[in-house]
Amino acid sequence: KRSPFCFRQDESLDEMLIELSRLLRDWFSIGMMHIRRISMGSPADLLLKLMKYSRMYSPKPILSWEDMEKRLEKRRRIYAYFHPLLENEPLVYVEVALVGSGSVPASFLEMEQGQETTYPPTTAVFYAIASTQTGLRGLTLGEFLIRRVLDELSNDGSIGNLSRFVTLSPLPGFVVYLQQIIRSNTPTCLSREMIAAITRIGVQEDFAPRTGLIELNRTELEKLCFDYLLKAKRRRIRALDPVANFHLRNGASVLRLNWMADTEKQRLRESLGMCVNYEYDKDMIEENHRLYTLHGHIVQNGGEKADKADR
Incomplete structure (x- = not known):
């Protein structure tokens, strides 16, 4: 016997899904987003969410508060996109390391060694990016975030002159x-x-x-x-x-x-x-x-x- 909770996917349902998708794109369009740099001074609930999401979605999960502090130290940055109605809910975030070794790191060990140098940073390395909301995966927030972070880093006078922007990607x-x-x-x-x-x-x-x-x-x-x-x-x-x-x-x-x-x-x-x-x-x-x-x-x-x- 057919379940009363089953229904046939007809044209009206398709139209409804298309309309919902359009509304999501409008509500979460790039013009509605604002970028924030996350620090240890950010609200505790935001840092806890970031740690939880990194364990779920990131290739480099944040495993402890000590690890969190390391990701947010002077030569590391985390930037995220937020929606005005979800103030402490990072929708997508990217992790960046600033290295001054003069060359592009070929491994995570080299990246960490490049951070330890006393030379000013010359290269920004994007080493992890993650979307935190599965319902928004079809949107291009991550692509726009990387481009926005390029501008943020280029215009940050406290860093110096970054000459290269690269990733270390799986x-x-x-x-x-x-x-x-x-x-x-x-x-x-x-x-x-x-x-x-x-x-x-x-x-x-x-x-x-x-x-x-x-x-x-x-x-x-x-x-x-x-x-x-x-x-x-x-x-x-x-x-x-x-x-x-x-x-x-x-x-x-x-x-x-x-x-x-x-x-x-x-x-x-x-x-x-x-x-x-x-x-x-x-x-x-x-x-x-x-x-x-x-x-x-x-x-x-x-x-x-x-x-x-x-x-």
């Missing part, structure tokens, strides 16, 4: 991509032990490959990762990796693929420890965005290791 879909290649019997130069380890990820709970085994397969894994980053597409135009698609759609270019940049167990399970630096060149953001959204063209920075993409 590749959360890389292992799934490798598993698809293995299932399709596509020839690779991966060792049998490496293939077996990749196959076990997601099947055996909490399993992650040994870093030594990953290192032995470095040449082939780097090649496959470049193929995944630059050639694997969704709908023939969008990067298959969701984080790559986010930054490329927002006008960033691919700067560098980083080997063993993050060796936390979850990152090993998702990407075998690999991360990417995307670069936001303020003079090229609009052109990069146009090339990617219209033609699927992924712009590679002419500098560091971009040539590896042709391997």
Whole structure:
């Protein structure tokens, strides 16, 4: 017997969903948002929410008050978008590290070392961004937040002269991509032990490959990762990796693929420890965005290791 609570999705329901979506876009349009820098002086309920949301959605969760203080120290920043009717409810936030090592950090260890230098910061590193409201995931608040933070940092006289704006981003879909290649019997130069380890990820709970085994397969894994980053597409135009698609759609270019940049167990399970630096060149953001959204063209920075993409 048909449940009285079941209903057929008809045209009127479709129209209602479309209208609700339009209203949400209006209510949470970028013009309604205001940006705030979060500090240890922010309201306690805001800091508690930030800690909770980071554990739920961020690739780098805030695990303690000590960790919170570290994220908000002099050379770290957290910015968030807020709605006027939800004053202490961060809708999306981004974490930034200011480094003065003179080079772009290739790992989280290098990023932390770059913060410890006495030199003034030269590079802003966006290392975590998270949306806190699943109902607003279809909106482009994160893209606008990064661009707004670029302006905030550029105009902050207390920082000095920042010359580069980059990310240190995960590749959360890389292992799934490798598993698809293995299932399709596509020839690779991966060792049998490496293939077996990749196959076990997601099947055996909490399993992650040994870093030594990953290192032995470095040449082939780097090649496959470049193929995944630059050639694997969704709908023939969008990067298959969701984080790559986010930054490329927002006008960033691919700067560098980083080997063993993050060796936390979850990152090993998702990407075998690999991360990417995307670069936001303020003079090229609009052109990069146009090339990617219209033609699927992924712009590679002419500098560091971009040539590896042709391997």
